[in-house]
Amino acid sequence: MTFPSVSKPLDLIIVEDQKEVREGLRYLLGLDPRVNVVRTFERVETFLEALDTLPTPDLVLMDIGLPGMSGIEGVRILKKRFPAVIVIILTVFEDTDRILESIRAGANGYLLKSTKPDILLEQILGAVSEGSPLSPRVAKRILEEIQDSGEPSELSDYGLTPRERQILTDVVNGFTYREIAARYSIAASTVKKHILHIYQKLDVNSRAEFVKKAIREKLV
């Protein structure tokens, strides 16, 4: 007889509408003495109601595609009331939108249902002691998202001259021709000329479009 863990078992709740999956999980996870499956629910609504009368669990396994309220919305509400509860999404969905929305809602991990049972158990236990479990395919989506969020800066330069870049910044910050002219001690007409040049390079024709494009393309 071994004593791999002296601490109390992990109180876990499963929210999953498909009976076979739900019961399968309950059984599989229950086999490990370090896990205690407190209860299971088919719907977010009933789960959230029951939270008042139930001792707060350590961890929740949450499906996304549920009848009624979505699991993502469930996470949002749950985390607002109990920020300390660890929530792991367990779903078949692997599209970037749902992944990001889940994370923004407060999820602490995102695993796909294709995860093998032994890995799943390991990941659940690791979520408490280590960090956030993510299926590799999910992680890939997230990395892609980070990559093309911070990048487009140097791809698009639009061939602006140094002076034009300075002035571009000022325009975005809301200065008028005159104010910018004063900053650099040049004539307002010159500033205007620069700005018109920039407009041509960026293919815009008003302050609003200009500022929008400059910010979106991370020129500032």
Place this chain on the structure above:
Amino acid sequence: MTFPSVSKPLDLIIVEDQKEVREGLRYLLGLDPRVNVVRTFERVETFLEALDTLPTPDLVLMDIGLPGMSGIEGVRILKKRFPAVIVIILTVFEDTDRILESIRAGANGYLLKSTKPDILLEQILGAVSEGSPLSPRVAKRILEEIQDSGEPSELSDYGLTPRERQILTDVVNGFTYREIAARYSIAASTVKKHILHIYQKLDVNSRAEFVKKAIREKLV
């Protein structure tokens, strides 16, 4: 005799300055027939030079803290020349800055040196077939980053009315009073009034400031 993998072994390169770690990895990974450790390097510089004379590897294990050029910079250069090569960072650093910079540089995975050898091997092989390997502690940092990047949206509403929000969007998209008026079949003077109201609520007084603030505060 079993045939778990018919495909050719994974050509792998290790860039790591500490001799023990480097040789340890080479030995450990080399034990698995699915992996072929082509070469190892102590520095990014020599690695990058050698790339011209070497067949392109499938995967590179890259350390960050190296003498001379940092591993992150190495990834940037490598990925620019060989986008198809899979790069996994293997380091002791787990700060958000280095993690994000690595990903933006093009890394396909980020593992900590505390990763157990068997897991490491599994993750490396999975990087080709599955997705991006991330240590749970690294994933945790990334999730935190995503969480507080997408949040401030609904905190600031500025008490805009529905109509004002519609018009706000149009202004950001570069439409003039007249154009917006036409869109909703109302008078340009009304549009102007709405916009002036919005200016007061957002505390701005020009198109440029308006657009900047609206985008930055994610009102659009």
Place this chain on the structure above:
DNA sequence: CTGAAAATACTCCCTTTGGCGTATTTAACC
């Protein structure tokens, strides 16, 4: 039903912007 907020509309006045042209000086690159 009543009152507040929102949406509508107009006027006057001045400033700013956008588009056009022209022209000189400086700097950089063959």
Place this chain on the structure above:
DNA sequence: GGTTAAATACGCCAAAGGGAGTATTTTCAG
């Protein structure tokens, strides 16, 4: 040494924007 691009500057004009005031109608919650 000559060409090119950048930065400087001015003028003209029509369109758009910004500030302030007033007023009517709709809508919605108390």
